[in-house]
Amino acid sequence: MSGKALVNLSAGESKELLATARVGHLAYPSHRGLDLTPVNYALCDDVLYIRTAQDGTLAALAPGGEWVAFVVTYLDRLSQTGWSVKARGKIRGVDEEAEVPGGDPVPWAEFPASMLLALAIEELTGRRLG
Amino acid sequence: MSGKALVNLSAGESKELLATARVGHLAYPSHRGLDLTPVNYALCDDVLYIRTAQDGTLAALAPGGEWVAFVVTYLDRLSQTGWSVKARGKIRGVDEEAEVPGGDPVPWAEFPASMLLALAIEELTGRRLG
Numbered sequence: 001m002s003g004k005a006l007v008n009l010s011a012g013e014s015k016e017l018l019a020t021a022r023v024g025h026l027a028y029p030s031h032r033g034l035d036l037t038p039v040n041y042a043l044c045d046d047v048l049y050i051r052t053a054q055d056g057t058l059a060a061l062a063p064g065g066e067w068v069a070f071v072v073t074y075l076d077r078l079s080q081t082g083w084s085v086k087a088r089g090k091i092r093g094v095d096e097e098a099e100v101p102g103g104d105p106v107p108w109a110e111f112p113a114s115m116l117l118a119l120a121i122e123e124l125t126g127r128r129l130g
Numbered sequence: 131m132s133g134k135a136l137v138n139l140s141a142g143e144s145k146e147l148l149a150t151a152r153v154g155h156l157a158y159p160s161h162r163g164l165d166l167t168p169v170n171y172a173l174c175d176d177v178l179y180i181r182t183a184q185d186g187t188l189a190a191l192a193p194g195g196e197w198v199a200f201v202v203t204y205l206d207r208l209s210q211t212g213w214s215v216k217a218r219g220k221i222r223g224v225d226e227e228a229e230v231p232g233g234d235p236v237p238w239a240e241f242p243a244s245m246l247l248a249l250a251i252e253e254l255t256g257r258r259l260g
Contacts, residue, residue: 033199034198037201
């Protein structure tokens with residue numbers, strides 16, 4: 001198999017792709033060291049909104065101030081092409097009753113109680129494969 | 131939309147699912163704070179083998195000793211069901227010429243020079259959705 005080229009995307013291209021998906025992976029600091037989890041999200045302007053379980057490990061991020069990294073990757077297994085977009089910034093909890101501009105990130109999983117986190121994107125990079 | 135239940139998987143179930151995929155996301159410490167990237171991998175016994183670019187940020191993990199988190203998520207968008215498996219452990223570089231038991235994790239992207247990392251899994255958890 002011959003590998004394909006990785007091409008850097010502009011911030012504009014990265015943002016467009018970020019707006020097309022609904023599930024990404026969030027890396028964040030936890031009391032056990034760094035942690036990683038898949039999350040549902042919605043994008044509005046330069047903010048990623050993430051809805052999660054109120055009693056989960058992500059809830060510890062609510063006070064705000066932690067730097068996190070968030071990646072969305074789309075891959076076509078057959079053609080082995082795709083793209084990956086990474087957002088970095090600080091995350092904090094926002095009012096659970098707040099209306100998310102552009103629509104709430106409805107979680108696929110059923111949470112007995114949910115909380116809303118907002119990641120203010122300070123850095124956006126992306127790569128396309130193939 | 132009604133959310134679906136999240137069910138914890140056993141370590142055995144998690145390992146079986148981990149063996150079915152080829153791309154995951156790796157969260158790791160970097161000089162810029164925590165970082166996150168999609169990677170190709172191969173699983174053999176309790177070790178995840180990751181092949182990456184020699185000049186990339188992952189290369190800084192080669193000396194070994196860093197704790198990392200690795201997640202593989204499979205989602206069916208139509209039915210909104212799927213699974214996610216997380217492995218945690220220490221990562222280190224291994225001899226690039228080494229033969230990976232069970233087959234090399236061939237990267238989808240073409241790297242001018244590649245290196246091999248090994249994640250010794252110390253903790254394996256998984257969840258199924260739906």
